[in-house]
């Protein structure tokens with residue numbers, strides 16, 4: 677007999693725990709429903725992960741038996757903030773977990789992405805195929821005080837900088853010169869990658885970086901926008917999301933920043949605004 681949709685939802689709800697962000701939980705359940713319609717049976721194995729559990733996982737293969745399963749210490753995994761889930765595929769009868777990354781698996785991930793998740797299978801440095809994380813929930817639920825305060829956002833920035841740019845930052849939630857320098861290196865990396873600038877990635881704002889700078893306009897999407905949002909958060913502004921989408925919230929924060937810095941207030945980020953953001 678084919679496993680019922682309700683069974684998949686019930687099991688997943690149990691595995692997601694209370695600490696999973698409500699937006700993330702809802703999207704994960706929606707993913708299960710949509711996949712089910714296509715004959716793909718998805719189940720969530722985990723959502724929120726406590727610091728204690730993260731420590732236990734980190735110890736595995738180091739001080740306790742087993743294979744190493746994570747490099748993240750407590751506070752260094754997005755799961756510790758309740759904004760990620762892990763999924764897998766179950767057999768038609770619902771009895772077996774299937775971990776093979778095949779067409780069904782990739783389709784489930786694609787549905788997840790269409791719902792706003794980022795998929796660990798897209799990561800460059802290491803692939804995490806079961807992993808789906810929601811990058812922009814911090815501002816969508818302001819009622820949740822545990823998420824949305826700046827220390828948590830800075831931690832998220834540090835986690836991403838480590839993951840995407842091998843920044844090697846300590847995930848401590850403090851915006852210091854090291855985090856700022858890591859973001860500048862990330863910016864130089866993107867200028868090289870996207871615009872062939874050939875910059876030395878030294879994390880120093882010099883004339884070469886300034887000359888190589890581009891203008892990022894509202895409506896833009898991608899890593900450069902993510903860097904702008906991260907810089908705004910570090911400066912104490914609220915771009916309403918760390919999602920790489922230059923929307924109205926981000927534009928308003930840019931304008932506010934430009935006004936405070938006595939720059940031309942145009943809501944776009946060009947060389948001069950970048951310079952001030954990196955200061």
Ligand SMILES: [Zn+2]
Nearest residue numbers: 760761762807
């Ligand atoms: Zn995960």
